Amino acid sequence: MRSVSYPVEGYQTVGGPVRDVQNMGSCELHKTGDDLHRYGNGFYETGHGRLHIGCHLSSSGGYLQMGKTALSIGADTFQFFTRNPRGGKAKDIDPDDVASFLRLAQENDFVQIMAHAPYTLNPCAADRRVRAFALEVMSDDLARTEYTPGNFYNFHPGSHVGQGVAAGIELTADLLNRILRPEQTTTVLLETMSGKGSEIGGRFEELRQIIDRVELKEKIGVCFDTCHVYDAGYDIVNDLDGVLKEFDEVIGLERLRAVHINDSKNPFHSRKDRHARIGEGSLGIDTFANVINHPKLRRLPFYLETPNEPEGHAQEIRLLKELYRQR
Ligand code: FE
Ligand code: FE
Ligand code: ZN
DSSP: OOOOOOOTTTTOOOOOOOOOOOOOOOOOTTTTTHHHHHHHHHOOOOOSSSSOEEOOOTTTTTTHHHHHHHTTTTEEEEESSSSSSTTTOOOOOOHHHHHHHHHHHHHHOOOOOOEEETOOOOOOOOSSSHHHHHHHHHHHHHHHHTTTTTTTEOOOBBBOOOHHHHHHHHHHHHHHHHHOOOOOOOOOEEOOOOOOTTTSSSSHHHHHHHHHOOGGGGGEEEEEEEEHHHHTTTOOOOOOOHHHHHHHTOOOGGEEEEEEEEEEESTTTOOOOOOOOOOSSSSSSHHHHHHHOOTTTTTSSSEEOOSOOOHHHHHHHHHHHHHHOOO
């Protein structure tokens, strides 16, 4: 496995001075990183009194293409898979593509983008080779996400496949402790899951227990998936306040960094995980109006993972923007 280094020396948040990047490391991915970071000084923090929203996009055309598609559908962010769902080799990073994208993102006030790990990885598998593969892919992903510093990397905590929840939690935390680096600028997000099969992360307590075991806690956050939490038995339709209160007590709302905004094809507590378009599932449009306007959520970035083409996502984004109340 290639050793991972991070070109993050000169990382600055937007608004700060741009410094040169030193210590580029030996990873061949980072050969021309200096140019990248002239533009790569981070993304805007959210909270500008507007709805921050995007959707999952195909990464096959590269970063600039995703940025342009996002703009064309009214988005100021997006999510993408780092590689194909099977976890195969990722495409080489094209430094010019990244630089062009970072320029576009700054010019258009993008907020944090989200890379999503291949969903077939299992960080807490019983089979050691399956875990080693998850570790290899995720560390490589974290090297790659440093080309676009200061953003999110979201993953599924995994399935314990009969080892028991406690063993799964240990293994996933152990993997995180091996891949997180003090110098990384990417925040790694644990996704709330529906609890289907032997999935870890269907209960807030399970995410909390993983976080408790992670050494570099400042690199960790949580992504709240509306379809998953509802399928898992958190009633955000009738008691969003209560669910967020529970999240706060168990995990802490300061860890909540992003929302996957999806309707669900299945009823409450079904533990199924099938996404529906906004307003077309069991959550319903009123729930989404509540979610995007909730004082604890309204500044977060929202990412649609609904079954739609870009045109359909553009419609959903328009709809949600209409529902967003100015304060
Ligand atoms: Fe996911
Ligand atoms: Fe999700
Ligand atoms: Zn899902």
